[in-house]
Structures are given as C-alpha cells and as structure tokens.
Amino acid sequence: MPGAERLSIGNTAPTDGGTAKVIAHITWDRNATRAKPPDLVPYANLRSYFGSNPSGRAVAPHLL
Numbered sequence: 001m002p003g004a005e006r007l008s009i010g011n012t013a014p015t016d017g018g019t020a021k022v023i024a025h026i027t028w029d030r031n032a033t034r035a036k037p038p039d040l041v042p043y044a045n046l047r048s049y050f051g052s053n054p055s056g057r058a059v060a061p062h063l064l
Contacts, residue, residue: 007047009057 032038049056 007051009051009060 050060051057
C-alpha cells in the first residue's frame with residue numbers, strides 16, 4: 001500500500017510461502033448513527049493506543 005506505515009506489535013503469524021492472504025478486522029469504541037456520527041480520533045492517538053498500550057495491542061485492527 002503506497003504511503004502505508006508498518007507498526008509491528010509482535011503478535012503476527014508467519015506468512016512465508018503460499019498464496020497471498022488478507023484478513024479484515026475492524027475495531028470501534030463508539031456507537032454512532034448517520035445522524036450523530038462520532039468525532040474522528042487523531043491518527044497519532046490511535047497509533048499510540050494500539051502500538052504502545054497492552055490493552056490496545058490486544059484489540060488492534062490490522063489496518064488503521
């Protein structure tokens with residue numbers, strides 16, 4: 001992905017050999033509706049939470 005930044009949190013499985021694999025995983029922290037969307041959380045805050053916080057690492061999405 002052009003421009004993507006890799007942040008390894010150390011819980012990855014080996015992907016050597018075989019065909020390409022994709023896993024989609026989302027994480028959310030607020031319920032929203034079309035009429036009341038939540039404010040966006042700055043990327044730096046999300047990166048810090050999912051990359052440094054043990055609780056965040058446990059629920060980190062694959063793509064952020």
